Amino acid sequence: MNTEMLLGDEAVGLAALHSGISGAFSYPGTPATEIFEFIETRRDRDGRAAEVHATWSANEKVAYEEALGMSFVGRRAIVSMKHVGLNVALDPFMSSALTGARGGFVLAVADDPGMHSSQNEQDSRYLGDFARIPVFEPSNQQEAYDMTREAFEMSERWGLPIMLRLVTRLAHSRSAVHIGTYDHGPGQHGLERGDGAKLAPIDWRQWTLLPPNARQRYRRLLEMQTVLREYSEHSSFNRLELSGPRGIIACGLAHNYVREAIGDDPRYSVLKICTYPPPVRLLRELLDHCEEVLVVEEGYPYLERLLTGLLGMPGKRISGKLSGALPPDGEMTVDRVRAGLGLPANLQERTGVPEALPARPPRLCDGCPHCDTFGAMMAALEGYPSAYLLSDIGCYSLGALPPYNAVQACVDMGASISMAHGAAKAGAWPVVCTIGDSTFTHSGMTGLIGAARENADMTVIILDNATVAMTGGQEALATGDELLKLLAGLGVPPEHTVRIDPLPKHHAHNMAVLRREIEYHGLSVIVAHRACIHHVRRTKAGAYATA
Numbered sequence: 001m002n003t004e005m006l007l008g009d010e011a012v013g014l015a016a017l018h019s020g021i022s023g024a025f026s027y028p029g030t031p032a033t034e035i036f037e038f039i040e041t042r043r044d045r046d047g048r049a050a051e052v053h054a055t056w057s058a059n060e061k062v063a064y065e066e067a068l069g070m071s072f073v074g075r076r077a078i079v080s081m082k083h084v085g086l087n088v089a090l091d092p093f094m095s096s097a098l099t100g101a102r103g104g105f106v107l108a109v110a111d112d113p114g115m116h117s118s119q120n121e122q123d124s125r126y127l128g129d130f131a132r133i134p135v136f137e138p139s140n141q142q143e144a145y146d147m148t149r150e151a152f153e154m155s156e157r158w159g160l161p162i163m164l165r166l167v168t169r170l171a172h173s174r175s176a177v178h179i180g181t182y183d184h185g186p187g188q189h190g191l192e193r194g195d196g197a198k199l200a201p202i203d204w205r206q207w208t209l210l211p212p213n214a215r216q217r218y219r220r221l222l223e224m225q226t227v228l229r230e231y232s233e234h235s236s237f238n239r240l241e242l243s244g245p246r247g248i249i250a251c252g253l254a255h256n257y258v259r260e261a262i263g264d265d266p267r268y269s270v271l272k273i274c275t276y277p278p279p280v281r282l283l284r285e286l287l288d289h290c291e292e293v294l295v296v297e298e299g300y301p302y303l304e305r306l307l308t309g310l311l312g313m314p315g316k317r318i319s320g321k322l323s324g325a326l327p328p329d330g331e332m333t334v335d336r337v338r339a340g341l342g343l344p345a346n347l348q349e350r351t352g353v354p355e356a357l358p359a360r361p362p363r364l365c366d367g368c369p370h371c372d373t374f375g376a377m378m379a380a381l382e383g384y385p386s387a388y389l390l391s392d393i394g395c396y397s398l399g400a401l402p403p404y405n406a407v408q409a410c411v412d413m414g415a416s417i418s419m420a421h422g423a424a425k426a427g428a429w430p431v432v433c434t435i436g437d438s439t440f441t442h443s444g445m446t447g448l449i450g451a452a453r454e455n456a457d458m459t460v461i462i463l464d465n466a467t468v469a470m471t472g473g474q475e476a477l478a479t480g481d482e483l484l485k486l487l488a489g490l491g492v493p494p495e496h497t498v499r500i501d502p503l504p505k506h507h508a509h510n511m512a513v514l515r516r517e518i519e520y521h522g523l524s525v526i527v528a529h530r531a532c533i534h535h536v537r538r539t540k541a542g543a544y545a546t547a
């Protein structure tokens, strides 16, 4: 057996390749980005994976549906995204629980407790439960590899999509992983599986969710719950170690914090849970053995809430995030677990770092094109102190900070244009929104169709830096002239579609153009086109940057 040093994300990517996927689909988002990037890079280096399809999708909904289409024809597929990406993909996600999967179908979703680079810290286990599909939650990189492989097998056996839930610390930390190999050739799963088995032919009633079919499929999904619960009871990823009278339930990655917090202390009995629906008999066994139980989990108090319901568990003391024994937000730490158990913290002992390092807030890079666009925009808005400034998610969200103060709202990807339209309809003026090129093709352009149809009195500035900068410089789907063509197709009036070149030497001209379009009563779209300086460095396309 070989060993590789892998990030949690990479372990998932490698396991997907070894499981014989035909395709990987994704839209970038920290901390999930490296799953797709690993597959893409390995595919290009490893002849055995050369046929695997891997291109970025326009957004997470599209990625999910593309992967589902691959499963529909009987091939294995993985789709990966960050937690909030699953909100965008929720419609096909919920329906796929009913259609089920034909070729193995794995959704890898990475949550971000502590919001290192996200706008919330939602817990995807709730969405797995909401859709009633199985959720696997690895506790380390080895399990990230092993569980992904298992997930493809079980997805085909159960005919269901499987969610693999990661969290930032696991996704982005590296460890030695014992790996297998391609037990079937890439793409050989499904239509004609490596083990010789054939998949059942496509049944239109399964995949066409007309109400009579959907009702039948939903009943099947409900019946499957017993099978899924039984799987959890026997899965080797869940483990009960009975010892002393103080119980701990540790979910996924939290198991490591617990192990480090208690060491070999025999006072504690530990139940490790890594698959959902949770193993009820194992939980019962722990509770029969212990009067008090601390539930340790990353994210929301999902399991604690399941255990205690509305009325608690009479005769038992269940504690965790809900009870206040553990902080309800942020990432879990060893010291948080120790405090929850009434043990003294030992941070200094372990790290020798007496105080936290001073925080360094993020800022736009020197020479960033967004700086010049915001500079011209705010100069154009002089004399309009009550301007409404809607923005979106990307590097340019940092325009909210001084010296620009150019952002009053940043809510979710694509929201700037739709919110600006709503604000304009309420009579607000002037309304100016800023949105990145990738965010625009992700979900900004759908809002723009309506604004264009109604010639909404607002100004949209597309910050076209030719890349998806914030998540590491992935490829943008439309930039420069492609973007201008797209705008024409969406119905934006050509006389109010303007391209500017955000460079300091063009400041006066850009400011005048922006002022003219902001003062125009109707829809204007300005494309501020200059490549991110890091993108220029990476692609060595300096000439293009100022073209």
Ligand SMILES: Cc1ncc(C[n+]2csc(CCOP(=O)(O)OP(=O)(O)O)c2C)c(N)n1
Pocket: 027, 028, 029, 030, 082, 084, 085, 086, 088, 118, 393, 394, 395, 396, 413, 435, 436, 437, 438, 439, 440, 463, 465, 467, 468, 469, 470, 471, 476
């Ligand atoms: C639904 C969702 N998917 C993915 C992300 C991660 N993400 C944050 S900003 C961004 C795109 C930024 O690209 P762009 O709009 O081109 O702006 P830039 O960073 O290049 O300035 C992505 C993918 C997210 N926050 N929400």
Ligand code: SF4
Pocket: 363, 364, 365, 367, 368, 369, 370, 395, 465, 469, 470, 532, 533, 534, 535
């Ligand atoms: S990475 Fe690129 S787009 Fe982001 S702040 Fe730096 S220069 Fe600007």
